[in-house]
Amino acid sequence: MMPPELENAIYGMLATPVLRTAEKHGVFARLIEGGPAGSEKLAGDLGLDRDTLERMMLLLTALRVLDLGDAGDFRVPAAVRPYLDRREPLFVGGFLEHLAEETSARLGRLDGYLKEGRPAEAAAPFGEVYRDEETMRAFMTAMWDLSYGASTELVTLAGLDGTARLVDVGGATGPFSVAALRAAPRLRAVVFDLPAIRPLAEETAHAHGLADRLEFAGGDFFTDELPAGDCLAFGYILSDWDDETCVELLAKAHRACTAPGRVLIMDRLFADDRTGPPATAAMNLVMHLEMAGRHRTAAEFAALLERAGFTDCEVRRSGGEKHLIVGHKNRR
Template identity: 55%
Template sequence: MHLADRSGVFTYLADNAGATTAKIAGALETDEETLDRLLLVLASLNVLDRTAGGQYALADGVRPYLDRREPRYLLGFVDHLLGSTADRFGQLAAYLERGKNAVDADLPAPFATLYRDEESTRRFLTAMWQLSFHVSHELAALADLGHARRLVDVGGASGPFSVAALLAYPRLRSTVFDLPQVGPYLAETAREHRLGDRLGFSGGDFFRDPLPEGDCVAFGYILSDWDDETCSQLLRKAYDACRPGGRVLVMERLFDEDRQGPLATAVMNLSMYFETQGRHRTPAEYLSLLERAGFTRCAVHRSTADKHLLVGRRD
């Protein structure tokens, strides 16, 4: 799928359903024999439909995830997995034998690796945008930010949740707090979505620096990167940064309470094991972390996608 995407196959078929291998190869200037073998695999996986006459089209329902012009396009995340994660799966046997801490003892900190150069940084931020932006519209609605004026988006990357929230709530302003390397990419986002100074950036390290003050503090796919004690420290910082009457928003994949699924969460829980020091949790585990940090009236709000919302209030 990654190779077909890089070669332009899915975008071409989104616009030219019913094309033969020869026609696709001619349009994309690729080798016809190699392309034919690739297309047969994709058809066998039900990613493509193939007629008896050898004409190809995108299968029903896949276009939003495979056409790079669509907001739910996901193959940028696949690019990140192949570029940053796949070559580390061989470490799993070593983890089983010696444990992750021992195997990774001499490796750089997780985000020093992810942000090691411009290519890696952009690939990671693109992946996070594609995982988050579409569902962020639903999460922003679930968060009910109509009365909020200052959102602090901790580890907000290039701003998928902030942008969705700002588009939905015209009186809201947001500050993304992330490592300084992220600043230029957030500026690109602000220009692209014409948000002006409503979308701001504060560079820092949330382990060493205080969080900016706001009446809503958000963590999107952040707490799952860290162990329970680190999460507790971050949530206590959020409590201190949150104005009285404000809220904290935690947006994460959730295990079922019996940890038997969902499958996508279990798979991601293994994949992220190579890049972070955290794990995915159940709703009860997150609620316990929120309450230990001092938040009250904590609640879970499920979306229709894989990323859900937990809310805690500062009285």
């Protein structure tokens, strides 16, 4: 019999598109909001083909994304529900869309990269993301879904009560800033990102009732200096870039950081021996296909911080996939 690990790896290629298609057509929303149902009832409620839907549901059941009761009713398990409920901060629908519709289209690059290496011209990855408003909005939604839920825990780990001004570098529509402002009522924050993102970031600030405390500063962190603050944050940014670029960005953060201050790096971390976890290893490959960087160990991130001038680096691990690395400037 095939080892289950290999079986899951082989047939896992079907999981993401099936998950995305089911979410897109409201299958999980119907089960979460309307309760357990069989394939016939679900197909009727959603106007879908029963045979196709049932086959998809059986695959998701085998993958333990769904439970199947004795009466033939499918249900979303409690442990899975927060990630598939559009009303929850841990919802991953936008990220699923990005993986199924953007990342999957780039998997064909692997063969060429493997034989010839990643071409130098592939090092400017964001042109595709900003090619039009629809694509940019979809990417920002994916980043929000990937970031906001984790940010609520990372904000607690960061301990921002004594922070006056947070600068969210490359903060997109502000998932970390929003979580931080909700946790620290006296905090003010500025999202620094490309000018094209301003309308979406301002939408977010107004939607969350934070327009008076959350501002947007347009700029390019490669060519511009960063806004000043006593805490600068890089949320899932540095894994997009190579080591030298990361040191340059962190050096800019060191110059912008008012002392005593600190920098926060939030990202996935490889285990010290780089044997996992699987999600980090998977996204490390995605970084190679979509961006220009990689995922790192905690020690590698600390080394980058020290090269940029930060000291007393520490790692604060969360209960999830993303963790916090802190570097200090002129710590008392």
